[in-house]
Amino acid sequence: MKAIQLVKPQAEPELRDIDKPSPGPGQVLLKITAAGACHSDDFVMNLPAEGFVYPIPMTLGHEGAGVVAEVGSGVTSVSEGTSVVVYGPWGCGVCAFCSRGLENYCSNAAELKISPPGLGAPGAMAEYMIVDDPRHLVPIGDLDPIETVPLTDAGLTPYHAIKPSLPKLVGGSTAVVLGAGGLGHIAIQMLRHLSPARIIALDVTDEKLEFAKSVGAHEAVLSNADAVANVRAITGKEGATAVFDFVGYQPTIDIAMGVVGTMGDVTIVGIGDGVAAAKVGIWAQPYEVSVRAPYWGARSELIEVIDLARDGVLDVAVERFSLDDGVEAYRKLAANKLRGRAVVVPD
Ligand code: NAD
Ligand code: ZN
Numbered sequence: 001m002k003a004i005q006l007v008k009p010q011a012e013p014e015l016r017d018i019d020k021p022s023p024g025p026g027q028v029l030l031k032i033t034a035a036g037a038c039h040s041d042d043f044v045m046n047l048p049a050e051g052f053v054y055p056i057p058m059t060l061g062h063e064g065a066g067v068v069a070e071v072g073s074g075v076t077s078v079s080e081g082t083s084v085v086v087y088g089p090w091g092c093g094v095c096a097f098c099s100r101g102l103e104n105y106c107s108n109a110a111e112l113k114i115s116p117p118g119l120g121a122p123g124a125m126a127e128y129m130i131v132d133d134p135r136h137l138v139p140i141g142d143l144d145p146i147e148t149v150p151l152t153d154a155g156l157t158p159y160h161a162i163k164p165s166l167p168k169l170v171g172g173s174t175a176v177v178l179g180a181g182g183l184g185h186i187a188i189q190m191l192r193h194l195s196p197a198r199i200i201a202l203d204v205t206d207e208k209l210e211f212a213k214s215v216g217a218h219e220a221v222l223s224n225a226d227a228v229a230n231v232r233a234i235t236g237k238e239g240a241t242a243v244f245d246f247v248g249y250q251p252t253i254d255i256a257m258g259v260v261g262t263m264g265d266v267t268i269v270g271i272g273d274g275v276a277a278a279k280v281g282i283w284a285q286p287y288e289v290s291v292r293a294p295y296w297g298a299r300s301e302l303i304e305v306i307d308l309a310r311d312g313v314l315d316v317a318v319e320r321f322s323l324d325d326g327v328e329a330y331r332k333l334a335a336n337k338l339r340g341r342a343v344v345v346p347d
Contacts, residue, residue, distance in 0.1 A: 002016070023071060035124035038063060041062070059123045083141065085148055087156075089297075156297040157296050173242070178255060180217070185215045197241065200218065200219045203220070207339075215315065265289070323344055
């Protein structure tokens with residue numbers, strides 16, 4: 001079968017022909033209907049060869065949707081033909097975090113060598129993939145897999161990031177979204193639907209700002225040296241109530257810390273260069289600001305996000321590519337040329 005694989009660090013992924021897998025006991029084989037490309041893939045691909053932690057060759061794709069093609073022995077909770085999306089941050093299923101659905105924070109995953117598909121285990125950028133356990137599948141019914149697959153990360157991650165700030169996002173509050181890309185454009189829609197906050201989006205081109213407004217941002221501001229002043233001109237003295245950084249480089253973290261107001265939240269979701277950080281101290285920011293850096297989201301939250309999609313409140317922007325053009329999808333992602341999410345669809 002065809003697969004988009006990371007073959008060596010700091011190089012483009014490759015379209016390769018590999019063996020079709022078959023499900024072992026307890027596993028599920030999916031025939032892939034859609035796979036999303038995430039900026040985190042780009043981060044992984046650009047890591048230095050020395051100390052590279054991912055097994056190569058590795059099939060990419062941690063956002064997957066498919067139809068159950070075959071179940072391994074002992075699997076009774078899903079059946080062939082069901083259309084599903086894959087919950088990606090696989091855990092042990094047994095520890096205290098996993099028991100709360102927070103498999104993204106599994107205490108045993110590292111020790112048990114459990115990795116998410118596309119980030120260690122073989123991912124969804126292929127004709128078929130193996131899912132380790134049926135609990136990692138969420139049925140999507142008649143939702144379109146192509147528009148739904150980004151919700152497994154570009155939807156779930158902002159949802160998990162936004163939820164803890166919702167009690168603060170009351171009438172008259174302000175939410176700032178840095179980066180209106182795959183994650184950011186869904187974050188804006190979730191904030192619009194889940195809160196009455198005024199939403200200010202920042203990005204680096206007028207095109208992206210127009211896109212942010214088209215998905216629901218009330219205001220759009222260029223992310224440049226004047227950004228803090230320009231955002232504060234909108235928020236007034238109180239500053240922003242909650243800031244979500246979907247970029248994570250030092251300049252955006254500095255903007256986030258510069259616009260947040262007293263008792264506000266700063267949530268750093270973007271990985272940036274992997275080392276940028278916020279400075280926190282008694283006078284480093286307004287009083288009682290909370291800073292968080294979450295990773296992905298809970299299994300229960302993916303079900304909630306799919307329910308939001310069923311309610312028709314999320315309009316996910318996708319650019320569609322064939323598996324043969326999967327490498328091109330990653331090129332466009334790296335060049336910042338996408339509107340929304342790149343989704344690869346096998347023929
Ligand atoms: P993307 O490429 O689709 O979107 C990034 C957006 O940020 C683009 O619109 C780009 O124009 C904009 N941008 C770039 N530089 C900017 C700047 N200086 N100021 C404002 N905007 C800027 O990426 P994505 O797939 O949405 O991922 C966003 C980030 O989140 C990446 O760093 C990714 O690795 C990370 N991520 C983290 C998690 C997590 O669990 N913490 C999960 C998924 C993705
Ligand atoms: Zn991702």
